[in-house]
Amino acid sequence: xxxxxxxxxxxxxxxxVEVLHEVSFGVAPGRIYGLLGENGAGKSTLMKILAGYxxxxxxxxxxxxxxxxxxxPRQAEANGIVLIHQEFNLAEHLSIAQNIFLGHEIxxxxxxxxxxxxxxxxxxxxxxxxxxxxxxxxxxxxxAEKQLVEIxxxxxxxxxxxIMDEPTATLTPGETERLFxxxxxxxxxxxxxxYISHKLDEVERITDExxxxxxxxxxxxxxxxxxxxxxxxxxxxxxxxxxxxxxxxPPATDAPEVFAVNHLKVPGWMQDLSxxxxxGEILGFAGLVGAGRTEAFEAIIGLRARSGGDFAINGQPVRxxxxxxxxxxxxxxxxEDRKGKGLHVDLGLRQNLTLMTLERYAHPLLDVAAxxxxxxxAVHDFGIRTGDINSKARMLSGGNQQKLALxxxxxxxxxxxxxxEPTRGVxxxxxxxxYFLIQALAQQGRAVIVISSELLELIGLCHRVAVLRGGQLQxxxxxxxxxxxxxxxxxxxxx
Amino acid sequence: MPLAPTxxxxxxxxxxxxxxxxxxxxxxxVLCVAGTLLNSDFATFDNMMNVLTRTAFIGIIAVGxxxxxxxxxxxxxxxxxxxxxxxxxxxxxxxxxxxxLAAHPVAVVGLGITLALVLGAVFGAIHGLLITRGRIExxxxxxxxxxIFRAVLTWLADGGALTLENTLTDxxxxxYYGAVLGVPIPVWIFVxxxxxGALLLNRTAxxxxxxxxxxxxxxxxxxxxxxxxxxxxxxxxxxxxxxxxTLLYVxxxxxxTPTTGLLWELEAIAAVVxxxxxxxxxxxxxxxxxxxxxxxxxxxxxxxxxxxxSVYLNAAVQGGVIIVxxxxxxxxx
Numbered sequence: 020x021x022x023x024x025x026x027x028x029x030x031x032x033x034x035x036v037e038v039l040h041e042v043s044f045g046v047a048p049g050r051i052y053g054l055l056g057e058n059g060a061g062k063s064t065l066m067k068i069l070a071g072y073x074x075x076x077x078x079x080x081x082x083x084x085x086x087x088x089x090x091x092p093r094q095a096e097a098n099g100i101v102l103i104h105q106e107f108n109l110a111e112h113l114s115i116a117q118n119i120f121l122g123h124e125i126x127x128x129x130x131x132x133x134x135x136x137x138x139x140x141x142x143x144x145x146x147x148x149x150x151x152x153x154x155x156x157x158x159x160x161x162x163a164e165k166q167l168v169e170i171x172x173x174x175x176x177x178x179x180x181x182i183m184d185e186p187t188a189t190l191t192p193g194e195t196e197r198l199f200x201x202x203x204x205x206x207x208x209x210x211x212x213x214y215i216s217h218k219l220d221e222v223e224r225i226t227d228e229x230x231x232x233x234x235x236x237x238x239x240x241x242x243x244x245x246x247x248x249x250x251x252x253x254x255x256x257x258x259x260x261x262x263x264x265x266x267x268x269p270p271a272t273d274a275p276e277v278f279a280v281n282h283l284k285v286p287g288w289m290q291d292l293s294x295x296x297x298x299g300e301i302l303g304f305a306g307l308v309g310a311g312r313t314e315a316f317e318a319i320i321g322l323r324a325r326s327g328g329d330f331a332i333n334g335q336p337v338r339x340x341x342x343x344x345x346x347x348x349x350x351x352x353x354x355e356d357r358k359g360k361g362l363h364v365d366l367g368l369r370q371n372l373t374l375m376t377l378e379r380y381a382h383p384l385l386d387v388a389a390x391x392x393x394x395x396x397a398v399h400d401f402g403i404r405t406g407d408i409n410s411k412a413r414m415l416s417g418g419n420q421q422k423l424a425l426x427x428x429x430x431x432x433x434x435x436x437x438x439x440e441p442t443r444g445v446x447x448x449x450x451x452x453x454y455f456l457i458q459a460l461a462q463q464g465r466a467v468i469v470i471s472s473e474l475l476e477l478i479g480l481c482h483r484v485a486v487l488r489g490g491q492l493q494x495x496x497x498x499x500x501x502x503x504x505x506x507x508x509x510x511x512x513x514x
Numbered sequence: 515m516p517l518a519p520t521x522x523x524x525x526x527x528x529x530x531x532x533x534x535x536x537x538x539x540x541x542x543x544v545l546c547v548a549g550t551l552l553n554s555d556f557a558t559f560d561n562m563m564n565v566l567t568r569t570a571f572i573g574i575i576a577v578g579x580x581x582x583x584x585x586x587x588x589x590x591x592x593x594x595x596x597x598x599x600x601x602x603x604x605x606x607x608x609x610x611x612x613x614x615l616a617a618h619p620v621a622v623v624g625l626g627i628t629l630a631l632v633l634g635a636v637f638g639a640i641h642g643l644l645i646t647r648g649r650i651e652x653x654x655x656x657x658x659x660x661x662i663f664r665a666v667l668t669w670l671a672d673g674g675a676l677t678l679e680n681t682l683t684d685x686x687x688x689x690y691y692g693a694v695l696g697v698p699i700p701v702w703i704f705v706x707x708x709x710x711g712a713l714l715l716n717r718t719a720x721x722x723x724x725x726x727x728x729x730x731x732x733x734x735x736x737x738x739x740x741x742x743x744x745x746x747x748x749x750x751x752x753x754x755x756x757x758x759x760t761l762l763y764v765x766x767x768x769x770x771t772p773t774t775g776l777l778w779e780l781e782a783i784a785a786v787v788x789x790x791x792x793x794x795x796x797x798x799x800x801x802x803x804x805x806x807x808x809x810x811x812x813x814x815x816x817x818x819x820x821x822x823x824s825v826y827l828n829a830a831v832q833g834g835v836i837i838v839x840x841x842x843x844x845x846x847x
Contacts, residue, residue, distance in 0.1 A: 322735065342738035352736070360736045363729045365796060374726055374737045377719035384717045427737070 022048055022083060022099050022179040022211055024069065029078035031064055031235075036416060038064050041078065042237045044230060048179075051202060051212045053226035053243065055219075055255050057447060061235040062215050066182045069213075070102035071095030093122075099179030103169045103186065109157045116140040116153035119172045143171040147201055162309075163194040170201065180211040187221060188308045188472075192511045199225050217473065219248045220507060233257050234446055248503070252475060256447060263451050264479035265458040267498060270299035276334065277466035278350065278435040280319065283328035288314035289490045292328075296435070296466040301457060303481035304470040305506050310487040312470045313355060316437050320345040320352045332434060346375060349434035353424055355443060355470070357417075361424040364413035368405065369394045371412050371423060376431050397426040402452050418449025425456060436460060437468040442476060454480055474503045486510055537842065538789050538805040541835075545812050553819040563698055565815045566808070567690075570700035571596075571759040572778060573807035576785035577711040578755030580803045581748040583786050584715070586728040586795030587652040589641065589749065592756050593778035594663035599633045599760040600770035601667040604676045611682045619685040626686075630761040631754060637663075638753020642746025660779070668772040678768040690765040700762045704804075707758060712800040724748055728795025784832065785810055788839045810835070 025045035031038050039061045046052055056062045067073040069080065071089030080087050082098055089095040092102070109118050116136045125132045125139070140153035149167040157165060166186060173181055183202075187195045202212055202225060216222055222229060223243060231238040231254045238254060246254075253259055279295035288311040296302040304312045318325040321341040330337050337348045345351070354360035362371055373380055373390045380386045380393075394408060401422040405415055412420060421441065429436060441457065442450045457480060461467050471477050477484050478501045486493045486509035493509040508514030549556035575592050582589050607626040615622050637659070644655045670676065678686065692699050715721035723744045726734040735741050764770070789806030791798025813835060814828045823831065 341740075342736060343740060346738040351738075354736050359730070360732050363726055363733050365729050366726065370722065370726070374722070374734075374739070377722055381719040383719075384713070385719065385722065431738075 023081075024100075024180065024211070025081040026065070026069075027079045027081060029065065029068060029075045029080065031061075031068065031073065032076045037076075037235065039068075039075075039235045042232070042235075043078075044237050044240060045081075046180075046211060046213065046230075048211050049206060049209045050227045051206055051214055051225055053222040053229040054213055054215045054232065055222065055229050055251060056232035056238075057255050057450070060232045060255070062232055063184060064235075065232070066102060066184065066213065066215065069095070069180075070100055070182055072102065096176045096178075099177055100182070101173035101176060101178040101180070102182040102184070103166070103173060104184060107165050107169050109165055109168060111158040112156060114154045114156055115144070115151060115160075115168055115171075118157055118168060119143065119153075119175050123176070139175065140171070143175050144168075146174055147171045148197065163190050163198075166190070166198070167201075178210065180213070181205065182213045182215070184215045185217070186214070187216065187218065192513055195221070218507075219251050220503070222251065223248060231255060256475075263447070263454065263475075265455050267480075267482065268299075268458070268462065269482060269498075270297050270461070274298040274300065274464075277332065278468075279331040281329045281331075283315060283318065284326045285311065285314055285318040285323060285490075286326050287490075288323075289318070292487075292492055294485055294492070294495070296468060298464045298466055299461050300483070301461050301467045301469060301481045303477040303484035304468065304487060305472075305474065305477055305484050306487035306510050308472070310510065311490045312487055313439055315487070316352055316439065316468075316470065319437075320350065346431050346433070349432075350437070351375070351428045351431055351433040351435075352437040353428040353439060353441065355440035357420060357424055357444070362412050362420055362427070364420070365411060367409060367411055368398075368403075368415075368423060369408075372397055372427050372430060375427065393430070397423075397430070401426045401456065416446075416449075418445035418452070421445050421449065421453065422456075425453070429460070433465065435466045435468070437470070439470040440472065441469060442471075442473070474506050477501070477506065478503070488512055538802050538809060538839070541839075542805055542809045542812065545809060545816065549812065549816045549819070552816065552822070556816065556819055559696075561815070561819075563696075563701065565811050566701045566704065567698045568815075569807050569811040570704040571763050572781045572785060572811070573704050573804060574707045574755050574759040574762075575752070575778060576782040576789075576803045576807045577707050577800055578752030579782045579786050580711065580789070580791055580798055580800050581715065581724055582652075582752050583783070583791055583793060584728045584795055584798045585724045585745055585748045586731060587645065587745060587748065588783070588793075589638075589652065589656045589752055590779050591637075591641070591656040591660040591663055592752065592782055593775035593780075594660045594667070595634065595637050595753065595756050596760045596763065596775035596778055597770060597772070598663040598667045599630050599637075599757055600764050600774050601670050601676045602633060603627075603630050603760070603764055604678050604768075604770055605670065607682050607686075608676075608679050611679050619682055622682060623686045623689075626764075627761045630757040630764075632757070634753040634755070634757025634760070635750050636753070638750040638756070639746060641753070642749035645749070646742035646745050664772065667770065667774070671771065673772065675769045675771040678764065683765070683768045686765040687768070688765075690762055703758065703762060707755065708800060708804045715798075715800050720744065720747065725796060725798075728792075729797070781810065782807075784836050788836060790843065 027043050028041045029039055030041055042065060054062050064073060068075050071092040071094050074088065110121065119140050120136050125135045137153040144151060147167045147170050149164060151164065157168065160168065186198060190198065206212060214226055226243045228240060228242050229246065229251065230240045233255065256263055274297040276295050277298050281293050283289055283292040292315055306312050314323060317323040319339060321339055321344065330339050332348050332350065339345045339348065358364055369390050372394050380390050398405065398408065403419050403422045405419060412423060415423060442453050457467055457469065469481060482498055483495055484501060484506065485495045486506060488510055496505060555561055579589060603626040606629050607622050610625060611619060611622045641655055641659065644650055645652050689699055694702060723739050726739060727741055727744055731741060785807035786803050787793055788809060789799065789802030791802060810832050813831050817823055817825045817828050817831065
């Protein structure tokens, strides 16, 4: 009932960009592996190749000593390999049983046999410890329950190797504990688990061995017990983490307060949030997924309904009813969702850069030469690496797209800039560039707000960090109080 | 990690992009050559002006439709809207022409024309508000008004025709039948609308915003673009174009009936799509739309002039062309 996997010289290219370079390692059955690496390290791509969602450009995958090339997830599933996605692959309107048997329905005389499917579903739900009626529509379940349904679905397909991509990102500590118990039980049954997570404390607790990847390459593997958390972080980043960040330059002691939020209330997300940020200051926002960080700032710029809150910029009360009003008052917000909310990937670099400030270039006809000059400047100032200045934004790598997005949201010359997950999905080099850019913004006297799920980033970059949990501000930590333990403690409510 | 893309694929991509831009034009040229070979009357100046004059109505509407489709919307009601505007114009002009302003037929026609433009813009703005403020799909909103506009016209005409008074027809008819420098007035106006439309789409902030919204509405919203305002304006602009098309159409027959403007919406959408504008928005050209509209009417002109295919199959040939064009463009993304 268990499965041995070996990657041999696996490479993967997307167009001109190689995201995996000759990755080789093997995993033994019945163990829990922590797959570590920063965003963009290639973990997810490698796992998608293993689960049949992507095909390797070169190299060979060995399953139980047989060469395998999966052309689709169904084929991987037939071999007992199932990937549980970060965003679940469940049809919200179908019931638990319908989801579990989707594409594998049990039939009698050509018609669906609901009774048999419900009975079997109950059996799998028992295994994962979820006591719900198989007829319950999935949309009525909470996130943790949906995850259990995903695992039950995997078990129904006789999974012998489960890949879990950030399974605890949206779970409470209690739910995480129950998931870990289930994972240990599955391991005892001989199932292999590949566990991807950025939460090093969880990796330390649940995994038997870690495999580290960086920039598309296999770096090292080691028994979990033999490495400290600090060593894990250094291995992921590839250098001493402290080199990644610019020296912390505190704002002047008499720096004025640039932006103040008082008693912000966002229905369903934020009960009462007040904070302020000074010129030259980098204020971080920490919290788990669902803590309401993104939602709070979307409400501040008027993209989400709010039921209360006053704002002041440079001491003057301002009304921020829509993104345009916010921009006029000197506040811009770069979303965490680069392709969905940050950049027009199908438009050119120039069109992206000047989109927020077109009136500057319209007299009333657009001055394309001036736009191009602005782009040339931005490419230089932000270190955007592009072969062709006329290409579409989608041709850039993740890091360069992010630099273009930063350039776009700084083009209106804001006094306050909010950066939501500014280094998500970029490689280490671009990450360092972005950290130095953020520091430069603060040095120019802007107030900078950084929302991030990467604790090291907040610790290395920010002057202060506000920690949110369940729609409430838990605490605001000063630079000298910033530790992973403290941030996790406040973010999970276990401080 | 990011390697510089090699030159070759990019060069070929740009070449392909250019092919897509000139594709409709090439198709039109091929059709014109075929038409000339099939019938010697095809390539005459008179026939070309005839084709362009007939294209003007759909072409002008299609220019407006390009903006709506570029922004990710659609308008199914333009044919019915044209009918209702035509009927309203005729009613107003007849009323004024037989009443207080009987001595000033030119003023009456002027007021009728003004009404057409205002009604078009207002109808379009109402669409825009229902779509943005009311948060209803453009397809649904304009499917509703498609029925409403035509039913109101039918009711106003009592199921029959609304006909313009003879004295007014005499004053008004040059707007359709007249020519400047040998080129019919509708063709001049079509050219003017197309040029202004191209300028607006390619060289103004409004045009850029339209494209940004169609490419990805969320990104546009986060980039502080007034998405609701821009979308409403695209619909008002289309309504204005319908008004212009209608004011050219009314002097042609001098009447409005329940079948006036029937299926214009589909012809206009077809012209936009044949011209290379993506139906899901974000990418398109006014120039392509103009070519698309001309191409479709050249097809029916050739069928009229030759006897290879029955003229009754006109819509079938146009339908085939639309599908072939869509097939050729499918590789674009």
